[in-house]
Amino acid sequence: MGHSHDHKHSHTHTDLKGRNLVVSIFLNILITAAQVIGGLLSGSLSLLSDALHNFSDVVSLIVSYIANKLVRKKASLHKTFGYKRAEILAAFINAASLIVIAILLIIEAINRFNNPKEIESNLVIWLSVVAILGNGFSVLLLRKDSETNMNMKSAYLHLLTDMMASVAVLIGGLLMQFYKVFWVDSLLTFMIALYLIWMGWDLLKQSTKVLMLFTPDDIPVSKIVEEINTLPSIKNIHHVHIWQLNEEETHLEAHIDFYKDITLSEFDEILHKIEAMVFEKYHINHVNIQPEFGKEDAKDIIVQD
Structure with a gap:
């Protein structure tokens, strides 16, 4: 037996979220194309690294958009949970891609630092300004949804880090323009990459915990077991599983051993x-309890299935 707590979201809000993602996707495609051309023409590694990061933004935003659409699909006989985990999977992919890209940038920055090249700084300056404006607008579009949705947070973080990276590139362009310190291009690339790793790691851990069915950090399993055991007629609660299906649904599954052979209506009262x-x-909103009486099985709180 189980219980499902309703989660109502208006279609208007979901459609707006999808529209904001589409706008951000097209903005980042334009920024990426401009920065790739500008980076090749100017010889700036930091501009190319920013372009690569922007390209990762495009991919991550597309993944987020697809996940946003999939999560609205209904469950079926072959997909009994529907696509409710699509956004968590998207967050995991986006966070992992951030870290991989950052490592590649660090390797290239070290190589370029050993062999600095003269860079056309005017182009770097103007294109970084364009990227700041474009990504800044996208950040504002996704900011509200990022506070309550892991998938939108991953897209938001991609855009926020890229906007900050563009600010760093702008500063580097100004330094190269006025002081001719071209090694700063490699230094900025290295710093951008470290920042990407720092931002992506926490999100990667969060999404991994959900995908691995780990118990949420803020849920004390032992305390819940103690409280349920205080209810009359309950002898023991065991074989407990608590996990998140997604950011809106937390599930509790357990076996409960009763002192006597109670009726179904009595069990319903206890279940409620x-x-x-x-x-x-x-805030556990899905409960599935298996009632038992005199059953010989393992009575440990956690049982290896």
Whole structure:
């Protein structure tokens, strides 16, 4: 038996979220194309690295957009949960891509630092300004949704880090223009890459925990077990699993051993009490309990399936 707490989202909000992603995708395609051309013409590695990061933004935004559409599809006989994990998977892919790109940039920055080249700084300056404006607008579009959705947060972080990287490139362009310190291009690339790793790592850990069905950090399993065990007629709660399906659904699955052979209606009353308890205190909104009486099985809280 289980319980499902309704989560109502208006189609208008979801459509707006999708539209904002589309706008951001097209903006980043234009920025990427301009920076690739500008980087090749100017010889700036930091501009090319920013272009590469922008290209990763395009890919991540497309993945986020597809996930945003998939999550709205209904469940079926072959997909009983539907595509509710699509956005978590998108967040994982985006975070992993950030880190991989950052490592590649570090390698290239070290190579370029050992062999600095003269760079056409005027082009670097103007294109970095264009990137700041474009990414800044995209950041504003996604900021609100990033506060409540892991997928949108991953897209938002891609755009925010790229805007900050463009600011660094602009500063580097100004330094090269007025002081002719061309090694700063490699230094900025290295710093951008380190920042990408720092931003991506936390999101990678969060999405991995959800995909691996780990218990959320803020849910104390032992305490929940103690509280449920205090209910009358419950002898023992064991074989407990608590996990997140996505950012909106947290599931509790367990076996409960009863002192006596209770009726189905009595079990329903106890189940409703458990549902109310775990929802109000721990925001667990899906409960699935297997009732038992006199069954010989492992009674440990955690049982290896």
